[in-house]
Amino acid sequence: MSAPLSSLKVLDFSTLLPGPFATLLLADMGAEILRVESASRVDLVRNLPPVVNGVSASHAYLNRNKHCIALDLKKSESQALVRQLIASYDVIVEQFRPGVMDAFNLGYEALRQINPRLIYVSVTGYGQSGRKEYGPAPLGMQVADVLGGSLHAVAALLAAVIQRQHTGEGQHIDVSMADCVLTLNGVIAAGFLADRKVPDYELHILNGDGFYDYYQTRDGRWLSVAGIEPKFLQAFCDALGRADLLVLGMSDSADDQQAFKTALKSIFIAKDMDYWCALFAQNDACVEPVLNLAEAVEHPHFQARGMVQDVPGEGYVHR
Structure with missing residues (x-):
C-alpha cells in the first residue's frame, strides 16, 4: 500500500x-x-x-x-x-x-x-x-x-x-x-461559558467531584474508574457485587458521590491490582489499571498494533 x-x-x-x-x-x-x-x-x-x-x-x-x-x-x-x-x-x-x-x-x-x-x-x-x-x-x-x-x-x-x-x-x-x-477543555469550558461558574478543584465530575477518579489498590498501584454512563456504572457495580451502591453512583448529590467514592476506596484497597484487572477483564465497566511506561509499551494491545518499532541509528534515512 x-x-x-x-x-x-x-x-x-x-x-x-x-x-x-x-x-x-x-x-x-x-x-x-x-x-x-x-x-x-x-x-x-x-x-x-x-x-x-x-x-x-x-x-x-x-x-x-x-x-x-x-x-x-x-x-x-x-x-x-x-x-x-x-x-x-x-x-x-x-x-x-x-x-x-x-x-x-x-x-x-x-x-x-x-x-x-x-x-x-x-x-x-x-x-x-x-x-x-x-x-x-x-x-x-x-x-x-x-x-x-x-x-x-x-x-x-x-x-x-x-x-x-x-x-x-x-x-x-x-x-x-x-x-x-x-x-482541549471542551467539556468543562463549555459549561463555564454557559453558566460562568468557575469549576474549582474537585467541584466537577471530571476533576474529582464524582467517582470518576483513580483508586489505590492494596499493593500501592492505581486503577482508573471512568464508567459514568449508566450502563457502565451498572456493569461496574454488578462486577463488584455491590448493586446497593448503584443508587449512590447514579445520584447528582455531591454528598452521595463522596459516599460512593469512600466506599470504592475501601473496596479497592482490599485487593491487589492483579485481582481487579482479572475481575474487570471480562466486564465492560471502564475500569483500567494505571500502567507505568515499561508496562504500557509491552502491553499486548500496543504490541499487536505495532506501536513500538526499532529504528536504526539516529532515525534519519542514510544514503
Missing part, C-alpha cells in the same frame, strides 16, 4: 518536541522530510538521556524517516540555499519566535513569491501575535507541545494541502499551542 503523503515534501526548521513530533507524523505517513538544524546551536534533544550507542533515544524516535542538513541561517549563502530548495518543496514547518524567519528573509511573504503553492506552518507557544502569560502545568507529558502544537499543526497542514488542491493557493498557518490546549 502506498503511503498517503508520499508526494509531499516538507522543509522542517523546528527543534525540541512540537515541530519534530508534527513532522514525525508526516514522515510516518510517507512525506519526505528535510530537517534543517542549526550549524552552531545543537538541538537539546540530541543530549537528552537515555543515550543508546551514543544517540539520544528521544532524538532517534522524533527524527526517524527524516533527512537532515546543518545550516547557519544568519549567513546569506544559507538563506539562498533555502530559497533554492523552496521552489520544489510543498511545506515549511518552523517554530522560531515570531519575526525570526522574517529577519532571515525566509518569512512567508518572501517565500510565497518564489512558490505560491507553499504551505507555511509556524508553531509557537502563543501564536504570532500572542505572548507568554503563565508557566506550564506540571504534567508527566508535554500536552501543549504534542496535542496542542504538533497534532493541531498536522491537522491544519493537511487541511491546507486539500484546500490547495482546489484553489492552487498556499497559506500561512499560525499555530498557537496555548490556543490549541484551550480547546
Whole structure:
C-alpha cells in the first residue's frame, strides 16, 4: 500500500518536541522530510538521556524517516540555499519566535513569491501575535507541545494541502499551542461559558467531584474508574457485587458521590491490582489499571498494533 503523503515534501526548521513530533507524523505517513538544524546551536534533544550507542533515544524516535542538513541561517549563502530548495518543496514547518524567519528573509511573504503553492506552518507557544502569560502545568507529558502544537499543526497542514488542491493557493498557518490546549477543555469550558461558574478543584465530575477518579489498590498501584454512563456504572457495580451502591453512583448529590467514592476506596484497597484487572477483564465497566511506561509499551494491545518499532541509528534515512 502506498503511503498517503508520499508526494509531499516538507522543509522542517523546528527543534525540541512540537515541530519534530508534527513532522514525525508526516514522515510516518510517507512525506519526505528535510530537517534543517542549526550549524552552531545543537538541538537539546540530541543530549537528552537515555543515550543508546551514543544517540539520544528521544532524538532517534522524533527524527526517524527524516533527512537532515546543518545550516547557519544568519549567513546569506544559507538563506539562498533555502530559497533554492523552496521552489520544489510543498511545506515549511518552523517554530522560531515570531519575526525570526522574517529577519532571515525566509518569512512567508518572501517565500510565497518564489512558490505560491507553499504551505507555511509556524508553531509557537502563543501564536504570532500572542505572548507568554503563565508557566506550564506540571504534567508527566508535554500536552501543549504534542496535542496542542504538533497534532493541531498536522491537522491544519493537511487541511491546507486539500484546500490547495482546489484553489492552487498556499497559506500561512499560525499555530498557537496555548490556543490549541484551550480547546482541549471542551467539556468543562463549555459549561463555564454557559453558566460562568468557575469549576474549582474537585467541584466537577471530571476533576474529582464524582467517582470518576483513580483508586489505590492494596499493593500501592492505581486503577482508573471512568464508567459514568449508566450502563457502565451498572456493569461496574454488578462486577463488584455491590448493586446497593448503584443508587449512590447514579445520584447528582455531591454528598452521595463522596459516599460512593469512600466506599470504592475501601473496596479497592482490599485487593491487589492483579485481582481487579482479572475481575474487570471480562466486564465492560471502564475500569483500567494505571500502567507505568515499561508496562504500557509491552502491553499486548500496543504490541499487536505495532506501536513500538526499532529504528536504526539516529532515525534519519542514510544514503
